[in-house]
């Protein structure tokens with residue numbers, strides 16, 4: 515590309531949202547026809563649907579949400595738990611309520627909550643769903659909920675978009691708001707070599723130097739260059755920025771290898787189960803419990819049989835002080851949520 519054109523192209527790509535909205539107005543007319551013909555209710559505007567699924571298709575929006583609820587229930591069953599046993603459930607990264615809309619039937623006995631960085635989606639949710647409460651959150655923690663608030667937190671296709679640094683911060687935050695006996699259900703693009711679609715000698719096509727999901731391909735496994743695969747093989751984690759839109763390089767697609775989840779993320783929260791392809795037969799599910807700070811161990815003072823409370827108080831903590839939630843066996847190794855990435 516002519517270097518003089520680049521600033522112009524950058525400006526267009528960074529501000530594509532208003533252009534998309536203009537054409538979305540026309541699509542909205544078509545929506546009204548489809549909604550009328552199918553009888554679907556609670557259908558968000560086209561740009562909100564597009565933002566969470568990369569396609570405006572109403573059928574996809576409806577079916578994907580129904581499939582999400584089924585996958586959540588199956589994963590909970592594997593742990594002997596049921597949605598109706600819970601009193602507070604949080605949909606972290608709820609977008610425009612694609613999954614929460616399928617929870618209306620349990621809203622009488624369970625309090626439902628949704629939070630997202632997309633304040634426009636949250637504003638729409640508030641007008642559409644009278645059976646759940648919503649918050650917008652910032653790009654960085656904290657969430658606007660007290661400690662130990664939720665029996666279940668699910669984050670569907672959210673950790674598949676975070677940088678390594680962001681995923682650590684958000685996992686620590688989810689740990690804070692999870693109840694001691696709660697479960698956090700996260701989905702991952704779990705890397706296995708056979709999942710990669712793109713032949714080795716074909717790099718991902720670029721449009722003005724950028725990989726654009728949707729224009730190139732809708733399949734996340736068609737979005738990896740050889741350098742990304744090398745990173746996944748080596749480190750077990752790769753973040754591929756979209757490099758487009760208002761969030762620029764801060765947003766993209768994140769791939770995890772199972773053993774990375776098992777070794778790195780369990781330094782923050784203990785893993786209860788890992789279900790390959792457990793989410794809609796496409797994403798892997800990690801089910802995490804809560805890690806709670808371990809009480810500092812009192813240092814024994816020679817010559818005294820009972821612990822000296824005063825001495826123990828003034829001793830600095832011996833090191834990382836996170837462990838599994840009460841009632842459970844403590845993990846083999848103490849976990850340190852601030853440990854550097856592997």
Ligand SMILES: C[S@@+](CC[C@H](N)C(=O)[O-])C[C@H]1O[C@@H](n2cnc3c(N)ncnc32)[C@H](O)[C@@H]1O
Pocket residue numbers: 565566567582606607608609610611612613629630631632651652653654669670671672675684
């Ligand atoms: C692919 S969409 C999935 C939406 C929804 N979970 C679903 O399955 O329909 C990813 C969502 O995560 C949200 N998101 C990304 N980072 C987030 C963060 N740090 N906190 C809250 N939401 C976030 C995005 O705004 C978007 O709504």
